[in-house]
Amino acid sequence: MAGRTDADQPEQLAPVVDRRFRTVLGRSGIFNARDLGGLPAADGTVRFGLLVRGDALHRARPDAAQGLADRGVSLVLDLRDAAERDTTAVFAHPDVVTEHRPVLDEAWSWEDEDHDHLPTLLEQRYRSILTQFGGRLAATVQRVADHDGGTAFHCAVGKDRTGLLAALLLGALGVPDDRVVADYARSANATAVQTTWLRYLGRPEGDVRPDELALGLWSARPVTMQHTLEFLHAEFGGATGYLAEHGAGPDTVDQLRQRLVLPA
Secondary structure (H helix, E strand, O other): OOOOOHHHOOHHHHHHHHHHHHHHHHOOOOOOOEEOOOOEEOOEEEOOOOEEEEEOHHHOOHHHHHHHHHHOEEEEEEOOOHHHHHOOOOOOEOOEEEEEOOOOOOOOOOOOOOOOOHHHHHHHHHHHHHHHOHHHHHHHHHHHHHOOOEEEEEEOOOOOHHHHHHHHHHHHOOOOHHHHHHHHHOHHHHHHHHHHHHHHOOOHHHOOOHHHHHOOOOOOOHHHHHHHHHHHHHHHOOHHHHHHHOOOOHHHHHHHHHHHEEEO
């Protein structure tokens, strides 16, 4: 694919490149995108330019799409369901393949009438996703492992489905739990900006109550991801055990680490 990746950038320049990258995406209303490069991993660090998480990449205007391609992304995985895609655009760039990899069934709901404790509702829904859709998540991790190039993945808000996939990928790469939690929590400020932007445009999805943003389904609190990781450890022995249970075993983890980890 044409264009260089930021994996080739000197380490000290990576934060500057990342700020410029996020600024370009922000002009398209994409506020929760970031390169996962630089995080500590097993025997090294995650390479820059090979693993990008984001929100609503379907909004990317030509300059934003080109920014992703220039960064080295040649595959975009759209985690939204079919109904979400039918009512919006999809990411498009001539040098980037876009694949639909829905995490959820359209009948699955974020609301749960049997769980009315707002601060724990989101982590409860994460456990439901991990329990019901493990095969889809593991297959998507396998797709990342098989792809020879940079991969970006996104849903609508970029913190839930995207956050769970990021947690599994980073866990498989050996990123410590506290860094996975910290990366997840970065979505809180971005989500606040995103809802403000949507509300300014008169979009109904921007009408979010303060308690939902702080504690509920729109939140991104560290404790939510911490409890989710504890669930993975307790039930499966961690991300690698979870992936193996659902069809992406040690060979997949080895593939991921060989491609995505820069040795120390």
